[in-house]
Amino acid sequence: MRVPRARPISPHPALPQLVGWSRPPIPPHPAGGSGSRRPGEGRRAGAEENRAGRCPAAMPSPRSSPSRRAAPIPSPSRRAAPIPSPSRRAAPGPSPSCAAVALRSLLAADLRFSRQLGVCAGERSAWGSARPLLRLLEVSGHGVPWLAGTLYGLGRSESPAGREVLLNLLFALVLDLVLVAVVKGLVRRRRPTHNKMDMFVTISVDKYSFPSGHATRAAMVCRFVLHHLVLAIPLRVLVVLWAIIVGISRVMLGRHNVTDVAFGFIMGYMQYNVVKYFWLSPLSAPALFAVWNQ
């Protein structure tokens, strides 16, 4: 008796749409299928995966699974290829763990929630009239004004202590740009579909959204300023509020999902630890400071 060969199980086909990650298209099925699944097939495949999976939360409910299994498969070529029963499946392939299922649910909720919060994503959005104000906030957290301002300050500064702080701020800003570009390039999460790509000066990886560069910069600069500038309490509160509002405005503008901003805040907060660890001073980098002190 010929035992049908088990087909490898691919990850959930709706995953790229759920999480917004770039992924190459699914190659055509060797049996002659179109390669892309039809509506409903994804759910069936997902249920199959879940049956084989390790996470009890991913198992289909007894009420829903028989009807899904009974649903006709529209493509004749697909009908010809028998779906192996769990008992015959030799190598079940990758199955979603509880963590993967939880992550998918979180990311799906993230996309839904972020779309709802994107109330300034366009001029015609619910709060479209506030968009110019939020775009002003966008500029306030952008890399160019921060780099330009820091370089200008460095050029004008006459105190060694001021120069030291500004030099380290410059290092922090460049470090932030590099780290964000690396993570964006590795993760390659697309920006929300409702985002208008009308951002002020971007680099190539800025087509990706994870993490939010504005959130990393806002969190890092906020910690930097609070540590190195002597400010009155109301001003300190303002700096913290600015960082939080810059982050929230990224989601409202439709530039990011909530998780991009949340991770960006955490990453920016930790980046400051790196800056603190590698703090540039006349002792640790004498050559650098000798340039100015001549």
Ligand SMILES: CC(C)=CCC/C(C)=C/CC/C(C)=C/CC/C(C)=C/COP(=O)(O)O
């Ligand atoms: C200003 C000076 C002196 C030099 C500029 C050098 C330069 C061109 C640096 C690049 C700055 C830049 C384009 C930063 C990107 C900022 C940005 C669009 C981040 C994306 O933020 P996100 O929150 O949407 O991820």
